[in-house]
Amino acid sequence: MAKICVIGAGFAGHTAALYLGDKLGREHEVTVINRSPNFVYIPSLVWVGIDRMPVEKTLFDLQKVYDGKNVNFIAGRATEVHADAQHVVVEPNGEGATPVQVDYDYLIIATGPKLDFEATPGLGPAAGNTWSICSPPHALEAREKYLEAVDRMEKGDRQRIVIGTGHGAATCQGAALEYITNVHKDLVRRGVRDKCDLTYLSNEPELGDFGIRGLNVKHRGRKTSAAEFIGAVFKDYDITPQVGRGVTRVEKESIHWEDMEGTSGETGYDYAMLIPRFQGQPLKYVGKDGADVADQITNPGGMIKVDGIYGLPWDELAANPDAWPAVYQNPNYTNIFAAGIAFAPPGPISKPHMNPNGVPMSPAPPRTGMVSGIIGRIVALNVIDLVEKGRMTHSERMTEMAAACIASMGDSLWDGSAAVIMVYPVVPDTRKYPNEDGRDEFVTHMEMGLAGAWMKRMIHTTFMHKLKVRIGWKIIPE
C-alpha cells in the first residue's frame, strides 16, 4: 500500500487530493494536511473586501468532501519534512494538541505563498497601515477599513484610496486590478465616487504586464495591447496609474517608492490595499542525521525546486520553453513534487529590471488558480502512474498551458463588467509561435463587457461545485 501526503489544500493541493482520492483512496492511503479546516475560494475575496459577498460564501468544509473521497484530513500546520525518513511533522489545530507524524512514499507540497509583508517595512495588517485581501481574515479587515473610508466620504471628507503591489518583486497584479475596479464601481453605487481619488500603484513596467510580459491581441485586424486596454478602462473610471514603482517603505498615510530610474517619491493615502511579495512557506527540511537539506529542496525564497532549468540569464530563459518544469518533481528527492505557487519558477516571465539603487522592479511570474489547479492535476496523475505502473506519463509546462482570467470590474449582473483575458501559452514560446509575443494570436484574446460579470459569477458557482465534488466534477476543467 502506498502512502501519499499532500501539504496544502488550495487550488493546487485540493485538486491533487481529489484525483488521488478518486483513483487511489480505496486501496492506498491519501492524507491531506491544511492549516485551515476550510477550502478558501480566494478569487472571490475581492468581493468580500468591498462588502459585496459574505466571507462564508468563499469557504467550505474540507473534511466533509474528503470523507466521501477516501482521503484522510488533518487540519493543522506542517512544520517539518523529513525527506530521507519520508515523513512530515504536523502540529494539529487546537491548543495543546500533540504533534503527529505522517509517513509518505510520495509527497506533494502545495502550500501556496507566504505573504511576505516583512520584506517591506510598515506594509500589511500587522503594521496597521495598509490592508490585504489575500486571506479571509485579511479581506475582513480590509472590508472594515474600506467601509470606514466610505463612511468618511459619506460625511463629506475627500479620501485617497491606493491599491496595487507593495514590493518591487510582488506578483498577483490581477487581484489588485480587480479590487480597484470593483472599488470604483462600489463607490459609484454608493454615490460617493466624486469624493475619492483612486490610484493604482504597481511594480509592473507598464499597465497590463501582469508579470507575464503583457499581451497583445488582434481584434478586427487591429493590434491592441493590454496596456492600451487597461489604460482605457482606467481613463473611463478616473483611476490614476502609477506603474514601474517598487514600494520600499510604508508609513501612516504615506507610501514610499522608487521608480525604474531610481527616483524616489511618495504616494499619500487614507486607505490602501497592497499585495506583498510572495515567498515559500517556512517549512524545515530535514535529511539524514538531522541535517538541514533545505538547499536541496527549495530555492533561497523557500519555493520548491523542481525539474526546471534554474540560473539561466533571462534572454536564454525567454528563448528556451523547455527550461520550464514539465512534471514538477524535485530533482534531489524524486518522490517530492510541488504544485501551484509553491513550485519555484526558473525565472521571471517579464524582463527583470533593477534600478540604479538596487531596487528590483520585476513582477514575479503569477501561478493563477487555473494554472495551480492544472499543475495539481498533472502531479496527482503522475503519482497515480508511479503507484500503478512505476513511470510517469503526464506533463504540462507553463509554456504549453493556456490561462483564462476573468477580471471582475464590478460584480452587478445588471451594470457590472469583467475583462475576459485568454492567454496561450502563459509563458511565451517563441520557438512554437515565432511572432513578437511568442503566443498563439488566434487564441490569445481580451474582451470586456457585462457578459464577463455573468461569467465571473458562474465561475464562482461552477468551481465551488467542482471543488465540493458534486455530480460531474471531473468534467469541469481546472
Ligand SMILES: Cc1cc2nc3c(=O)[nH]c(=O)nc-3n(C[C@H](O)[C@H](O)[C@H](O)COP(=O)(O)OP(=O)(O)OC[C@H]3O[C@@H](n4cnc5c(N)ncnc54)[C@H](O)[C@@H]3O)c2cc1C
Ligand atoms: C485576492 C486574490 C484574487 C485572485 N483572483 C484570481 C482569479 O480571479 N483567477 C485566478 O486564476 N487566480 C486568482 N488569484 C490567484 C489564486 O488565488 C492563486 O493562484 C491560488 O490560490 C494558488 O493556489 P495554491 O494552491 O498554489 O495556493 P493557496 O491557494 O494559497 O493554497 C495553499 C494552501 O496551503 C496551506 N498551507 C500553507 N502552509 C501550510 C503548512 N505549513 N501546513 C499546512 N497547510 C499549509 C494554506 O493554508 C492554503 O490552504 C487571486 C489571488 C488573490 C490573492
